[in-house]
Structure formats: structure tokens, C-alpha cells
Amino acid sequence: MRNTARPPGDGAHRQALTGWGRTAPTRAFVAHPAETAELAIAMNDHGPRGVIPRGLGRSYGDAAQNAGGNVVCTDRLVGRCELDPVSGRAWVSAGISLGKVIDQVLPRGWFPAVVPGTQYVSIGGAIASDVHGKNHHRDGSFCGHVTAIELVTGLGTQLTLTSNGTESEAFWATAGGMGLTGVITAAQLQLRPVQTAHVRVETTRTNDLADSMDVLNEADATAQYTVAWVDLLRRGRGRGRGIVTAGAHALPEELGATSEAGLKVPPNRRLASVPSVPMRAGVLHPKAMALFNDVYFRRAPARPTTTFAPIWGYFFPLDVVGHWNRLYGRAGMLQYQFVIPDHATDQLIPMVDRLMADGIPIYLAVLKRLRDVPGPLGFPISGWTLAIDIPVAVTNLGPALDRLDAHVAECGGRIYLAKDSRMRADLVPVMYPRLDEWRAVRDRLDPEKVMQSDLDRRLSLVARSSGYKGLLNA
Amino acid sequence: MRDALGRIQSVLLIGGSSEIGLAIVRGLPRIDGASVCLAGPDRPEMEQIATALGTEGFGAVRVLDFDACAPTDPKGFVANAFATEHDVVIVATGYLGDQATASQDPDMALRLIDINFRGLVPALVEIGQRLKTQGHGTLVVMSTVAGERPRVANYTYGAAKAGLDAFTRGLAASIDHAGVQVLVVRPGFVRTRMTAHLAPVPFSTSPDKVAEAVTAALGGASKTIWVPGILRWVMRLLRALPESIFRRLPA
CATH class of the missing domain: 3.40.462 (Vanillyl-alcohol Oxidase; Chain A, domain 3)
Known part of the structure; x- marks a missing residue:
């Protein structure tokens, strides 16, 4: 069953994962859902160690790892790439790489508004890391050109977040939120018109x-x-x-x-x-x-x-x-x-x-x-x-x-x-003074703290009183 | 979580005043302010050690009561010890005892088995489950070469450690697919308080050397290590000797 992560307890099929830096591997149950229904199964299937999404694994560290828990790879969430050639807005599935998006939209005169130093990042990953590019001084980061995000939260709820709508707080907690607000399944990008490649x-x-x-x-x-x-x-x-x-x-x-x-x-x-x-x-x-x-x-x-x-x-x-x-x-x-x-x-x-x-x-x-x-x-x-x-x-x-x-x-x-x-970990609140603000929005989206990752545990990004959910009575 | 540089954030030491255990704790690569949990029967001594560790750059140091001789509520103990997860768990309780006494006194014999093996089993079962659930970490269990082939001089201790050694290797086979490393450490004669009254023998070593070997094996593929490393081959040879010759070797 390729689309279902096995719940912790069943020994088989844990896969060792690292980031791009190839350091600190840990093992997780890896699922590859191809559609939202399969994603919901993988999300509900979680044990005490929760779930984290993983795109193309280009984070250098442990952001897309989840020791003992579930990792939802978005590599099969690639069905959608719908460009409105007039407005330059495109709905794109989270698992599609920026390179693939460019392949699709460039011949029609459009280009992503912000690209990082590699084409091998998924749209979901680009949002979760709010990546920046060579035009950051002028145009800001990737999420500044994302008009909507489809998110499946830790509760399994499907939300559509817009940058200035009623759910704008959740949108901006997801932008750069390191996958800890939920799994991004698709996003609408405002592209940039270009005349050549x-x-x-x-x-x-x-x-x-x-x-x-x-x-x-x-x-x-x-x-x-x-x-x-x-x-x-x-x-x-x-x-x-x-x-x-x-x-x-x-x-x-x-x-x-x-x-x-x-x-x-x-x-x-x-x-x-x-x-x-x-x-x-x-x-x-x-x-x-x-x-x-x-x-x-x-x-x-x-x-x-x-x-x-x-x-x-x-x-x-x-x-x-x-x-x-x-x-x-x-x-x-x-x-x-x-x-x-x-x-x-x-x-x-x-x-x-x-x-x-x-x-x-x-x-x-x-x-x-x-x-x-x-x-x-x-x-x-x-x-x-x-x-x-x-x-x-x-x-x-x-x-x-x-x-x-x-x-x-x-x-x-x-x-x-x-x-x-x-x-x-103790430097995170110093460097990110709005951490508590992020935590409050994050906790509202995922009160059961299903979303977890190695990065999160190492840096205590998600506030936990002591021990982790389920671990004390696992 | 261990970081990209292999540094640990948290360590649990069972046998909280063990010289070898503490040498391992101090030798582990760690982030500044890493936390330590010491568990053992001798609270006053562990509290002194905790204070010392606090001045050596460790962060939170907790002390828990654990007596392998009289284990009460191992499940509760391990749950308490794992209030935060641990990157490394070291089991370093050990009691050599006196073989001459243990050879004649059933209570003493049983006491050696309890401290070195039986009393640790419930805790090891629980720890194994915790590590399997958290999906990362290293369990270091102090065994000994004395468990590899019984000798008149320390066979009760050796038998208990052999039991612990076998149990730990079985535990390893049952949980290492979960991303947990289980490391059995078989040192030769280690110069510590426990052995201070004994004359050193060939291939003897020190707690620091044991700590170095453990640190080197951390996160790698090793399952069993000998300290010094040459003992791997010496013991292989000794195990292969006919009993008649083995018994004639100098104690």
C-alpha cells in the first residue's frame, strides 16, 4: 500500500530520511498520497509522533523529517497546474517543482514571481519555507506572490487561506511555517509576465x-x-x-x-x-x-x-x-x-x-x-x-x-x-520575537499538535508543556 | 534530537553515580545546556554529581530514584525519566561483588544477578518501547568480557552480565529497524572504584577510554564494541579454547 503510512507499532517500512545536508538521519513511516482523500487517511493514521509533509527534501536540515512518526511526501500531489493566461494566476499542486511550473508557464509568457537557487523545490516547500530569491530586495519573498493556499490541517480540515481574507493569519502562519500548520495541497500563484526565456x-x-x-x-x-x-x-x-x-x-x-x-x-x-x-x-x-x-x-x-x-x-x-x-x-x-x-x-x-x-x-x-x-x-x-x-x-x-x-x-x-x-532551541524566541504569535495561530489550526517534525522537536517550535503528546502514556 | 554535528540534547544515565556512565555522559558530543537525567539508588551522591555537571555546561540535571535490587514501578520510573525524550540512554549499573561469598551464599549470588541483570529487565523493556516510539536515539548498555566465558574468579557477575548482554542484543534486533541504535559495550578490566581492590590485568582500560569508544560508535553501525578494541579478537580466541586449556590460564 503505497499511499498509507503504517501507524507506529507496526515495525515494517520505516524509511530513513535526511535533509539535503545528509546529516542526522531518522526513520519515519512514509506515505505518498496521490489525492486529498489518501492524504486524509495518512493524516488520520498518525500515532503519538504525528505528521510532517515533505516535498523534494531540499531543506538542508531536519525540517522534513519526523522520527517515529508519519511523513507525508507530496511527490504524487502533482495533478494541477492551471494557468489563467490573462491574469497570470495559476493553481498549482503542492508537489510540483518550480522547474516543472516554469516548463508549463514560460512558453505562455509567465514566470514565477520569486525563485530560490534551485528549481528542485516543491510549491508546498517553497511556501512552508517562504523562500526568497535574487529579486527579494525589490519583490519580497515567495509567499508575497501566493494569493491562496489550500491546507489540510492536523484536524483533517481542508481550508483555503488567502493572504488578505478572513484567514490571513493562518495564511501567514503557514508561509514560512515549516509545514507545522498542516499539509499544503495546492496554491494559487501570481506569476510575472516575461517576454523571453x-x-x-x-x-x-x-x-x-x-x-x-x-x-x-x-x-x-x-x-x-x-x-x-x-x-x-x-x-x-x-x-x-x-x-x-x-x-x-x-x-x-x-x-x-x-x-x-x-x-x-x-x-x-x-x-x-x-x-x-x-x-x-x-x-x-x-x-x-x-x-x-x-x-x-x-x-x-x-x-x-x-x-x-x-x-x-x-x-x-x-x-x-x-x-x-x-x-x-x-x-x-x-x-x-x-x-x-x-x-x-x-x-x-x-x-x-x-x-x-x-x-x-x-x-x-x-x-x-x-x-x-x-x-x-x-x-x-x-x-x-x-x-x-x-x-x-x-x-x-x-x-x-x-x-x-x-x-x-x-x-x-x-x-x-x-x-x-x-x-x-533557546535562541529561537530571541531571533524570532513573533514566535508566540505564530504558535497561537498554529495551535488554533492544530490544537492536538498532530503536526510535528524533527526540526520542531529540536528547536521546540511548537509549544509543548512537557513530553510529547502520547509519549507519556504510549 | 541529535543535531547535524551529532550533538545530543538530552541523556539519561541509569547507574547515576557510575564512574564509567558519568565518563560517557561527559564525553558525549553535546549542545550547550544539554539536559541530563541521573537515576540510581544513591540520591545524595547523585545530587552532588548533578551540581558538578551543572557547572560543566550541562543545562537541566534531574535526579531520579532507581534501585535495580528492589525495583518498584519500573513503568512509572521510565515514564518519569522520559518526560522529555532522550537522545542517549546509558545503562551502567554494575556490582562486581565478591565471588568467594557468592559461591557459598545464595542470597549474595541472587543479589549479583538482580543488580546486574534481573532488576534492569523491566526498565529495559520500557526503555525499548519508548525509544521505538520516539524513533531515534541510542541505548548504551554496559556489559563485560567477563560475560563471554565464565571463570572461577567472577562467574556469578559474569553470568548476570551475559544475561544482560544477550537480552540487550535481542532487544536491539527487535527495535533497531525503528531507527534506534542499541550498543552493547564489553570492556575488559576497567580501573574504577568497583575494581580498586583488584590487581590490574592485561588489556585493562579506563572509564575515559570506554567513553571515547562509545562516542566513536555513536550513530554508527556498531552493535557491540570491546574496549580496548583488541579484546574483540582476544575474546574470540579465548572462546574457542578447549575448556581444559581455558581453565589452566592464569586468573
């Missing part, structure tokens, strides 16, 4: 971290899409030098194409896929990565240059390598993404310096400006965000990141829950 990209090299920040700031003033890749393996004066790309959807005349040809979806290629590597610490090495970074930097034109890139390569550069997370070896990797508010801008460089002084190798670093979002558990605030990829098999990583957590919290900043796999 390409992006005009202005590339600028920067000299160091401060320069990267300045150039990014300037680009934000005029460009729709901006992001800075920075080299944080390089020490000394060039620390944090990088490449700022500023993009805009290209016009047909810029490409010398007819409007029809301009919308032809370019091939969405996967050049390679990484096999499982047996080594604990993977095949990446700081020195090799430093060399790679150097080559990557030098490959970019020394003077600001304009080029045209197909949407896939521009928005989702890492997607060309399948399973790139395996490069980090059996021990896995983590992504540490934090944001600090504008008034603490001067703290960013000391934070990076401290990490480098602690000997933490930062293999990939991406810098971006953010602004506030409405959801009480939304990550973005007005300020600077830095996302850094780090192998887990690094000495002293725990204490170094703990110190950074404290520094970030002190500045009024926060850690992105969709990426977290290791922070301390």
Missing part, C-alpha cells in the same frame, strides 16, 4: 567583502535580480572578493529573436550527477576549493560586462550537477544562513573574520540584501544575509557556529530555519 546579466567583479557589499547595494538600486558570490576561502586583502550579478528578464529585441522564439524554453540540462562517495569528509578540499574559487573569479570579466543567460543557468547554477551534496561525503554538509539587520551592517565583516580565524572552511558563500516579510516565522528582515556551505567533518565547527549564533542574535539577526540543522 533569457536573462540579461551584468557581471561585476569585486575586490573584497566591503566592495562586494557596496557593489551589491548599488546594483539593488536599479536591477531586478541581484546576488553576490563571494570567495571566503581566500585570506588576506582579497577576502570576500567576488562576483556581483545583476539581472533582468531579457527582451526579444535584445536577443534578436521574435517574441515567440524568445519564449522557447532552453534545454534544462543536468551535466553530471555525483555518485555516493565512501569518504567521510567527501572529495572537496579547502585548497582545491580555493583554487576553484580563484579560477571562477578570474573567468569573470575584469570590467563590468553584459551577457545573456538562459533562465536555468542564471537562476539555478548548481542544478547542472545532480546530487552535488554528495561531494561533501558521508558526514554531510550544512548551510549556515543568517541575516543581520541594517543597523548591524558593520558586524558582517567581523563575523566572517571570526569564522575564518576559527579555521572554518567556507566552500560556497552567497551574499544578498533582504527586506521584511509579513509572516511571523518568516526569515527575511531588512538587512544583509549570508549563506555559507560548510562540510560537517570540520574540527570545532560546533563551538564556532554557536559563537556566531550568539553574535547574530545579539545584533537582532536570525538563522534561516529551512537551512538550520544545529542551532540551540
